[in-house]
Amino acid sequence: MSQSRRAWRTRKAGAISNLQLVEEPLQPLGADKIRVEVKAVGLNFADIFALTGLYSATPEGSFVPGLEFSGIVSELGAAAETDLAVGDRVYGCIRFGGYATSVDVPPQHCRRMPEGWSFAEGAAFPVQSLTAFYALTDLGAVQPGQLVLVHSAAGGVGLQAMRMLQQVGAVPIGTVSSDSKRAFLAGLGFHEIIVRGDDFGAQLQAQLAGRPLHAVLDGIGGEIQKQSFRALAPTGRLVVFGAAEFTPGDRPNWLKAAWLYLKRPRYDVMDMISSNRSVMAFNLIWLWQEQALFDRLLEGSAGLGLPAPHVGHEFCFEEAHEAIECLRSGKSVGKVVLKVGMSE
Structure with a gap:
């Protein structure tokens, strides 16, 4: 050995x-x-x-x-x-x-x-399934028939979330950055897909066509996140698990990071009370200290019987x-x- x-x-x-x-x-x-x-x-x-x-x-x-x-x-x-x-x-x-x-x-x-x-x-x-399952079940409280917006739907977490939503009878709407990713998702049977453009807010409203949006799963941040939150129906939940817009090159560009930080979405709890919408965010790394929750989430993810x-x-x-x-x-x-x- x-x-x-x-x-x-x-x-x-x-x-x-x-x-x-x-x-x-x-x-x-x-x-x-x-x-x-x-x-x-x-x-x-x-x-x-x-x-x-x-x-x-x-x-x-x-x-x-x-x-x-x-x-x-x-x-x-x-x-x-x-x-x-x-x-x-x-x-x-x-x-x-x-x-x-x-x-x-x-x-x-x-x-x-x-x-x-x-x-x-x-x-x-493991990681993408734990992330998607915790975001959609414990935090998002998604129910069958509800509309859920999933950003970066062709990525690891996004694709797993799309599959989970389909499995539990919810209605996933995915967003992607290119037509090739939309085609990839269509090949897997997902047809409500938005290729994000300059006016994402208008694109989202057109896609919803008056239907209530119950939850958003976001790992991008910035203006996309703001527009997604605005589109939520009363009792809607925005669940944030990352901020891809901050992704650095070899090392951080601190000036760019500072600018993005200053422009980051901000939410007023009084406005959230009035509109009856909520924002939740989490960092998966702390699950390693919560063994009972870790076990439940991993078993729950595996128990859905999703494809590889x-x-x-x-x-x-x-x-x-x-x-x-x-x-x-x-x-x-x-x-x-x-x-x-x-x-x-």
């Missing part, structure tokens, strides 16, 4: 270019944890924000980015309470550390992969920088994944 692992490590947050592939010794396995030989890693915008120092949960000093993975259980801690066994194919979550060929995690943060799923599909499931996530872009483990740039560009469709060796 190998006594070392490869990992993408940055000496400190501040620039994506600080990320380097290193080989490092494996630490002794904690008694209450399991070791997973990683076969695929899912990429998230949180990775970019952490690497550039714009994520509030970014670790101090040197760290390995990455929040989700899939692989094979290679070792069990002496006191690990689990029905998982060595050799099981699993997907899981980790509070940073995913960009590595081996990870040690609490067993309750892993689940067996469904039959027939590839490792890439397994790595694409769409993996739109696969890169070799050694191509982390190319994969990050693909995600950062805003042109990706579905999930961006790193594959370790001959994964399948």
Whole structure:
């Protein structure tokens, strides 16, 4: 058994270019944890924000980015309470550390992969599913028949949210940035899609055609978010899980970030009382401290019986920088994944 692992490590947050592939010794396995030989890693915008120092949960000093993975259980801690066994194919979550060929995690943060799923599909499931499920159920309180607007509907979280809404009998309206993404979603059976233009507010009103909008799932921010909130019907909920408009290049452009921050949406609670609309926002990283909620959400996501996530872009483990740039560009469709060796 190998006594070392490869990992993408940055000496400190501040620039994506600080990320380097290193080989490092494996630490002794904690008694209450399991070791997973990683076969695929899912990429998230949180990775970019952490690497550039714009994520509030970014670790101090040197760290390995990455929040989700899939692989094979290679070792069990002496006191690990689990029905998982060595050799099981699993997907899981980790509070940073995913960009590595081996990870040690609490067993309750892993689940067996469904039959027939590839490792890439397994790595694409946990974070985007937890995000979409929590936003739509616990916060959005979406009910069958309700209209829900999903921004970036062809992305990892957006596509999973569209599928979840369809599964529970709600009516998803997706927004995308290009005609090619609209065509992609149409091929999956989604037909209420808006290609965002200069006057998104007018586009949205035309699409609604007088129907009440009950919820919005937004990870973009800015003017798009403002116009979406204005379109909500009474009792409508805006659920915010990210701010893609702040996505930096190799390192933050602090002048641009300051300008966007000053222009950010602001909501007056007195106006919200009068219009009977609400705004909720969350950061998924804190779920790692709420095990009961984590379990319920992960089981709820898996229990919907959705098809395997769409993996739109696969890169070799050694191509982390190319994969990050693909995600950062805003042109990706579905999930961006790193594959370790001959994964399948």
